[in-house]
Amino acid sequence: DAGVIQSPRHEVTEMGQEVTLRCKPISGHNSLFWYRQTMMRGLELLIYFNNNVPIDDSGMPEDRFSAKMPNASFSTLKIQPSEPRDSAVYFCASSLREGYEQYFGPGTRLTVT
Amino acid sequence: EDKVVQSPLSLVVHEGDTVTLNCSYEVTNFRSLLWYKQEKKAPTFLFMLTSSGIEKKSGRLSSILDKKELFSILNITATQTGDSAVYLCAVEANDYKLSFGAGTTVTVRA
Numbered sequence A: 001d002a003g004v005i006q007s008p009r010h011e012v013t014e015m016g017q018e019v020t021l022r023c024k025p026i027s028g029h030n031s032l033f034w035y036r037q038t039m040m041r042g043l044e045l046l047i048y049f050n051n052n053v054p055i056d057d058s059g060m061p062e063d064r065f066s067a068k069m070p071n072a073s074f075s076t077l078k079i080q081p082s083e084p085r086d087s088a089v090y091f092c093a094s095s096l097r098e099g100y101e102q103y104f105g106p107g108t109r110l111t112v113t
Numbered sequence B: 001e002d003k004v005v006q007s008p009l010s011l012v013v014h015e016g017d018t019v020t021l022n023c024s025y026e027v028t029n030f031r032s033l034l035w036y037k038q039e040k041k042a043p044t045f046l047f048m049l050t051s052s053g054i055e056k057k058s059g060r061l062s063s064i065l066d067k068k069e070l071f072s073i074l075n076i077t078a079t080q081t082g083d084s085a086v087y088l089c090a091v092e093a094n095d096y097k098l099s100f101g102a103g104t105t106v107t108v109r110a
Helices: none
Strands: A005-007 A010-013 A019-024 A031-038 A042-050 A053-056 A065-071 A074-079 A088-095 A108-112 B003-007 B010-014 B019-026 B030-038 B043-049 B056-058 B061-066 B071-076 B085-093 B098-100 B104-109
Touching: A005 A088, A010 A019, A019 A088, A019 A108, A031 A074, A042 A065, A042 A074, A042 B098, A053 A065, A074 A088, B003 B085, B003 B098, B019 B030, B019 B085, B019 B104, B030 B071, B043 B056, B043 B061, B043 B071, B071 B085
Parallel strands: A010 A108, B010 B104
Antiparallel strands: A005 A019, A019 A074, A031 A042, A031 A088, A042 A053, A065 A074, A088 A108, B003 B019, B019 B071, B030 B043, B030 B085, B056 B061, B061 B071, B085 B098, B085 B104
């Protein structure tokens, strides 16, 4: 079975550019989560969706970050404009439903210069 | 604010040794505690614990939760070099959000 799929795996961009990260959850999973991992702050939840609806976005750092889930099999996380401090690994995870274990995708390593 | 503290931060052992990792937490409206293993890629799910005193086991790995004392341990017996990784503990509250600890880096030397 395919796990969570993320693209791109690596992204290098210049400060001020728009960045879009993509995620395809495991088929049949109803909950989707976006995380950011850095050495300084560890793994932090940014936003999560249930049945394609954003439930909690309190972890989104600022208005430059936005996330959408137009259907059950696709979600995007957008940063506009990007800044060097956004450099991190961004993970997408999905679970069968709320309260079940989450399965993580391979992550997107973002570098903003 | 929910708090998850893992100890030790890192340890080095030799193949065949037993490792015990600790996770203590403070969380409002606790729902579950999860353990993940992270090598140089995504965290992979190990265990989800919801009840006190019931050990979960998978091969050489086992884990148990104490909801009274607010901690969990993860044991790895007969360690192998493939067990080298960062082990992450996360706590889930009733809002279904996970709060992660900083992780314990385990290095197993041949």
